[in-house]
Amino acid sequence: MSAGPRPCVEAYAERRARLATKLRAESAGLLLFGGELQTRANDTEFRFRPDSDFHYLTGLEEPGAVMLLRPGRDDGASPPRLTLFVRPHDRDAEIWSGRRVGPEGARERYGATEAYALDELDERLPGLLDGCETVYLPVGRWPQLDATLARAVTSLRRRNREGTTPPLRYGEAADLIGEDRIIKDAAGLDSLRRAIDISAAGHLAAMRQGRPGVWEYQLEALLEYEFRRRGSSGPGYGSIVGSGDNATILHYVDNRDQLRAGEVILIDAGAEWDYFSGDITRSWPVSGRFTPEQRAVYEVVLAANLAGIERAVVGGNIELIHEACLEVLCEGIAQLGLIDASAEEIRAKDLYKRFYMHRTSHWLGVDVHDAGRYTIGGTPRPFTPGQVLTVEPGLYIAADTEDVPEGFRGLGIRIEDDVLIRPEGPEVLTAAVPKAIGALEEIIGTERG
Template sequence: MTVGLAHYIERRARLAAQMQPGSVAVLATAPEVARNADSDYPYRHDSYFYYLTGFTEPESVLVLAAAQGGQPARSILFCREKNPEREIWDGFRHGPEEARLQFGFDEAWPIGELDARMASLLANVPALYYALGHSAALDAQVAGWLKAVRAQGRSGVTAPGTTHHLFGILDEMRLLKDEHEQGLMQRAATISAQAHVRAMRAARPGMAEYELEAELLHEFRRNGAQFPAYTPIVASGANACVLHYNVNDRRMLDGELVLIDAGCEFDGYAADITRTWPVNGRFTEAQRRLVELVLQAQEAAFAAIVPGQPYSAMHDAAVKVLAQGMLDLGLLGKGKFGSADAVIAERAHQQFYMHGTGHWLGMDVHDVGAYRDVTAAGKPSRPLLPGMALTVEPGIYVRPAPGVPEEYWHIGIRIEDDVIVTDKGCRILTGAAPKGVDEIETLMREAR
């Protein structure tokens, strides 16, 4: 078995222990996707599948049989067979036997035998766990397997009586990051922070946004990251007021800010950092005031991240600071609102801050896990627990509008860090990326 894969085996055991005794779970990895003609998009495994297996080859399925009546749980992998001719063209394949040994499965079989073997694996099983509705292809396969089992009914064979959605259990498992996962997330965060620093040092008025994107991608790959965790946002000037802008083709002008939202993926785990800074290395007074407001909002959000406190507390804390700042800076007009609480009650702040202050982070950049306790009355925001990973990303986006001071028009600012909830508060993973006005100006001045 490959050294370092014990945590995957432990996760499979934890999942099996939460399943109905004697039941079976089925989980397929992601399919390859054609880009055009005979070219595929770069392959990326399914996050759930990788979480349980560590196996990255396409055309793979995990079958997990829960323990029952003294029989231990079993993990079975179906994967591609060895094929020397295809390996010449497409690269190495483990094959079933090598995969079984290297990844700690109890059994492994060729993927071509999946349909034939599933009829036996599902015979007399009380329940089936799989990703209901996640894949039309898998739904069709499951229907075929159940039909084959039911066809044996006259001989006394029974099909699973119930079906459970597998992701509900896995989402809760993935929400709490163990030490191994936290280490990978820290590595992804460190590489991503270095990329942001590289972009700051490289920036000059007149450059295209895509030139800074190239600096980011260079630093990601140079340090061993396999992919960007998502399409980078390099938004200069008014583009920063478009939350999901990613065209990245505009020329950056002297005196403008550029907002970069970019993070890498390292060994299956994502980082997510946003920094906003002046293309020429010097903030204007209006830019400085807004950046410092967003930084204050972020500090308030950090302080609200405490075990036992609701997830929503950080958003509430950030919004209160932002709302007061909008009043103080005159963004909301004069005399219309008497307090930050009044601004929030009328949702007037949403003109300039319309998104949440964070999201779960992990194998997916917007990672899995419920944000509310759906079992409690009113479905309140769920309490934070040590090991949860999330982003903290307040912002302010000022589009031209009547009554809004023109000095703030077309300024979009977001500052985003990644944190792990600890026993007493939170640990920031992305602190190596400068975000304060003075430290950014010093870094960019020294790079010129």
């Protein structure tokens, strides 16, 4: 199985060019850090994952790297200048810890205009920032980057009489880049689709293998096996595999219980591809058939999911999706008698929060909870084509909920899809994973047959 194509160097250059247009207007530069290895215990480290913004703009996945982007001339005749500082080649270090791209590789393979070894950063950065009126950086995300900038600015100020011009303003890079990331470009959408397709394959495998007696961690391992064998770097967030009452714990990641006949299992898991992440939740009966109570709750959540997706249209917004889901959920809670009140009262008095305590949607992209503003000028941001968001209503009835009939207790159901906003209406990117009751029971039932 081939890992498939990754975005080419041009895709990253296009992203930098879009940002350079914004930077040029403010005579600004953008300073980012690529992240560093995080200690796991003693002298072992977690697998490296580059800083999302840094990778989004460079494609480079090496610890320690620093980038500075400055726009070209405003006549558009010169391209943006990308300066990369990377670890230098070091034969001994590379034998132990892997190959390094080196300054030459940074120029040849990553399109850097100029590239230097990291130990030249303090010496060269002041000159590179000279005349840059605004510097964008992710304030506080990487304390060592804040310190690097502070040293460079101090050095420029000290040489002020030589005619150097230190920066006048500092801006938030997370917001600047987030507003670009929120609209998926062609390369980003390709990566996200691939991440979602791999996520879907993992969910299907879990549905086929899940049955009474299997352990939650075995399904977690199966999901991640499917992700990895398809070339994904692994899950984009901690996989949630919760059966029975565990499904009522929103971020249950212990995944250590055994699946029992008659329970519903909730799996919330997504694969990463090129550092874009899928995000899918499905809930299904461990024995292959819902009980009448489980089925009734499932039907309410599914109706809410479908009502929410219907509102994922240009000009809509996340609040309207949430409202549409709440309307269906409150109606269902009333009809099932989970709360002894009318749907209107359940809605108006927020009584539903006993069983539905989270929001319905978030942006999706490089980060599972992706960058980009949710409100603009204090009001919900209207959807525009190219945005991707989740629609994930649920109902969670903990085992110790004594005022509901027993058949409803210890039941958590969430149905989460990833949706692309298009002029012609929503595209459900997660459609490959069934959610209709008949289709679910068929896939689970068939494999057991």
